[in-house]
Amino acid sequence: MHPIQVKIMTATTDMLIKANSAKKSAALLDTQCKRDALMAIADRLQSNMSDILAANAADMRTAKGTMSDVMLDRLYLDAQRVNSMAQGVRAVAALPDPVGEVIEGFTRDDGLKIDKVRVPLGVVAIIYESRPNVTSDAAALCLMSGNVCVLRAGKEAHASAAAIVRAMKAGLVDCGADENLINLVEDTSRSSAEELMTAAGFIDLLIPRGGAGLIKSCVRNAKVPVIQTGTGVCHIYVDGSADFDMALKIIVNAKCSRPSVCNAAEVCLVDRCIAAKFLPRLYDALVTERTQNKVGLLLDDGASALIGGRSFTSPAGEGDFDREFLDYKLAVGVVDGVNGAVAHILAHSTGHSDCIVTSSPQSASLFTRLVDSAAVYVNASTRFTDGGEFGLGCEMGISTQKLHARGPMGLRELTTYKYIVTGSGNVR
Secondary structure, X not given: OOHHHHOOOOHHHHHHHHHHHOHHHHHHOOHHHHHHHHHHHHHHHHHOXXXXXXXXXXXXXXXXXXEOHHHHHHHOOOHHHHHHHHHHHHHHHOOOOOOOOEEEEEEOXXXXXXXXXXXXXXXXXXXXXXXXXXXXHHHHHHHHOOOEEEEEOOHXXXXXXXXXXXXXXXXXXXXXOOHHHEEEOOOOOHHHHHHHHOOEOOEOEEEEEOOHHHHHHHHHHOOOOEOOEOOOOEEEEEOOOOOHHHHHHHHHHHHHOOXXXXXXXXXXEEEHHHHHHHHHHHHXXXXXXXXXXXXXXXXXXXXXXXXXXXXXXXEOOOOHHHOOOOOOEXXXXXXXXXXXXXXXXXXXOOOOEEEEEOOOHHHHHHHHHHOOOOEEEEOOOHHHOOOOOOOOOOOOOEEOOOOOOOEEOOOHHHEEEEEEEEOOOOOO
C-alpha cells in the first residue's frame, strides 16, 4: 500500500488516486488525440459560457468589499475573457507536441543506440488564487504535454474554476478521453493545500501561482518537487542616455496597463545625472496627466529631494523597494549609473523581469550580463514576460528559479526526459 493511502482518506486523496490512475491514458494519447481533446475543450468553454459567467458573478459578489479593485479585475470574467481562454486552448493545440522528441542521440561502435527522449512529468498540481483563466491555461498545457493536472483554486475563485472544469471535463468526454485527466480540488481550506504539498509519490511537480506567502509556504512545507513562480518585484532603470519619451512610454505601460499581474513594474530607478530633469516628467506621466488611477509614488531620499511634497507622493517606507504592490503604486529611487542600478536590483529583485532604458550599447551589455533575472529587457516593457507573448500559447507560470525551468513555462517545461537504449543482445 502506498504511504498516502494509509492516511485518513479524504476527497482530495481519492482524487489524487484517480489522477494517478489516469497517467497511463495521458501517456498513451497521440498528438492528434490531444489536439482533438483541446479543440473540444475550447468549444465547451464557449458553449458553457453562461454557466461560467454565472459562477464568476457569484464569486465577484462574495469578493466585493474584501479585495481591491485591481484584484477584483483579476477575478472578473466576461464574454471576451472566456473567448480568450478558449482561444488560448486552441493556440496550445496548434503547438508542436514535445512528447517523444529525441533531444539527442547516438549509436555506439557496438551498435547500441542511445536516445534522450522527452516524456511527460506525470501528475502536475497547481495551487493558484484569484485568476480563473489559470484553470484553462494549466489544463491545456498539461494535456498537450501528456500530463494529468490537479487544480486547486483559491476560495475566492472556486465557483468560477469549478464551472470551467465542468466544461473542460465535458470536452474530454465529447472526444472519448478520460475525464480524470483534469481534476479540481473541491476543498478550499488550508488542509487541502497541505495535502498536495505532502503527497509524495502521487504528485510529480507542484506549481504555486500566487502571492509571496503561498509560494514561501509551498517551498517550506512541500515534500514533492516545487517550482517557484510569480512573485515579481520588477524594475525599470532609466539610464543617463535614455530617450525620455521612450522611457515614459515603457514605464506607463509596465505599471498601469494591468498592475495586478506579476510582470507589472513595481520599482523605477533613475540615473542621478538625469534625475532632476526626468523625475518631474515621470510625475506628470503617472499623476498629473492621468484622469483616473493616478499612481502613488513612494520616493527614496534622492527622489524626494526633487519631487517630494506633491500630491500622490510619500517617502518610501521600510520594505517598499521589496514589495509587490499589485496596485497603482511605484517605488522610485535615484542611483549612480548602471552599476548603481545593478547593485540595487541584485539586492532587491525577485528574479522575475527587469529592464534598462538606454541608448548606450555599453550600458545595455553591462545590465544584461549582470542582472540575474529570468527575463532581462532592453528598451521594452516588462509586461512582455508572458507565455503567449513568448510564443508558448499560454503559460503554467513564470519560474523565478533556475532548475529545471526558468521564465514562462510552456509545454517543454512540463516535460522531463528518459534514455531509451536499444540493442541487439549487447552485453557489457
